[in-house]
Amino acid sequence: MMKLKSPPVNSLSLELLTEFAISLEKLENNRACRGVIITSSVPKIFSSGLDITEMCGKSMEHYTEFWRAVQEIWLRVYSSSMVTVAAVNGSSPAGGCLIALSCDYRIMAENPKFSIGLNEAQLGIVAPFWFKDTFVNVVGHRIAERSLQLGSLHSAPEAHKLGLVDELVPEEKLMEKAAAVMAQWLALPDHARQLTKTMMRKPVVDRLVAHREEDIKNFVTFISKESIQKSLRMYMEMLKKRKS
Numbered sequence: 001m002m003k004l005k006s007p008p009v010n011s012l013s014l015e016l017l018t019e020f021a022i023s024l025e026k027l028e029n030n031r032a033c034r035g036v037i038i039t040s041s042v043p044k045i046f047s048s049g050l051d052i053t054e055m056c057g058k059s060m061e062h063y064t065e066f067w068r069a070v071q072e073i074w075l076r077v078y079s080s081s082m083v084t085v086a087a088v089n090g091s092s093p094a095g096g097c098l099i100a101l102s103c104d105y106r107i108m109a110e111n112p113k114f115s116i117g118l119n120e121a122q123l124g125i126v127a128p129f130w131f132k133d134t135f136v137n138v139v140g141h142r143i144a145e146r147s148l149q150l151g152s153l154h155s156a157p158e159a160h161k162l163g164l165v166d167e168l169v170p171e172e173k174l175m176e177k178a179a180a181v182m183a184q185w186l187a188l189p190d191h192a193r194q195l196t197k198t199m200m201r202k203p204v205v206d207r208l209v210a211h212r213e214e215d216i217k218n219f220v221t222f223i224s225k226e227s228i229q230k231s232l233r234m235y236m237e238m239l240k241k242r243k244s
C-alpha cells in the first residue's frame with residue numbers, strides 16, 4: 001500500500017512527486033510485489049492536485065524540473081506492471097484525480113462532500129493532452145469533453161454515475177473493499193493481465209514519450225505567461241479567503 005502523506009492537503013509538490021516516484025520504482029523492481037493500493041493518510045483529502053505554489057513565481061528551470069516530475073509520476077502509474085487500485089478516501093481535484101484515473105480500478109468513499117475531477121479550466125489553465133487522453137479512456141469522449149470544458153468537480157455519487165470511479169463504498173469499508181478488489185485482480189496470471197494492460201494503454205503512453213520535451217516546453221511557456229501567473233495567484237487568494 002502507498003499512502004500519500006503530505007498534510008494539510010497532499011498537494012503534489014516536487015518533493016512529494018519525487019518521493020512517490022522512488023517508492024513506486026522500488027515496488028516495481030520487487031518481484032514479490034504484484035499490486036499496490038494508492039490512498040491517503042490525510043483525512044478527507046486524497047490529493048489536492050499539483051502544488052500550485054510550484055507553478056507560481058518560480059524560474060523556468062524550476063518549472064521544467066517540476067513538469068518532468070509530473071510526467072514521470074503519470075508514466076510510472078499509468079504504465080505500471082503492477083495492479084494499481086486507487087482507494088479514494090477524500091477529495092481529489094486535478095492532479096489528484098489524474099493519479100486515481102491512472103490506476104486500474106477506483107473505489108471512492110461514499111461521501112457526497114468528497115469531489116473529484118479535472119478542474120483545470122476553473123483555474124484558467126488547460127489540462128494537457130495526456131490528462132485528457134487518460135480521462136477519455138476512463139469515461140469516454142463526450143463526458144470527458146463536457147467535464148473538461150467546464151472544469152467540473154463531481155461529487156462522489158455523480159462521479160460514480162459518470163464512470164469516473166468504479167465503485168462507491170462506505171468510508172469505513174474502503175480499505176477492506178480495495179483489498180478484496182486487489183485479490184480478485186491478482187487471481188489472474190500476471191503475464192496475460194500485463195500484456196492486456198500494455199495493449200490498452202501503450203498508444204497514450206507512447207504519445208507522451210514521443211513528445212515529452214515538447215510538452216515540457218509548452219508547459220513552461222504557458223505557465224510563465226503573466227496572464228496565467230495572475231490567474232494562479234488569484235486562485236490561491238480565493239482558496240485562502242474561502243478559509244477565513
Ligand SMILES: CCCCCCCC/C=C\CC(=O)SCCNC(=O)CCNC(=O)[C@H](O)C(C)(C)COP(=O)(O)OP(=O)(O)OC[C@H]1O[C@@H](n2cnc3c(N)ncnc32)[C@H](O)[C@@H]1OP(=O)(O)O
Nearest residue numbers: 011048049050051052053093094095126218219222239243
Ligand atoms: C500547454 C500545456 C499547459 C499545461 C497547463 C498546466 C496544467 C496543470 C495541470 C494540473 C493542475 C493542478 O493539479 S492544479 C491544482 C488544482 N487543485 C485545486 O484546484 C484544489 C484546490 N484546493 C481545494 O479545493 C481545497 O484546498 C481542498 C478541497 C483540496 C481541501 O479543502 P480544505 O478546506 O480541507 O483545505 P484548505 O482549502 O483550507 O487548504 C489548506 C491549505 O492548503 C492550500 N492548498 C490547497 N490546495 C492547494 C494546492 N493544490 N496547491 C497548493 N496549496 C494548496 C490552501 O491554500 C491552504 O493553505 P493555507 O493554510 O496557507 O491557507
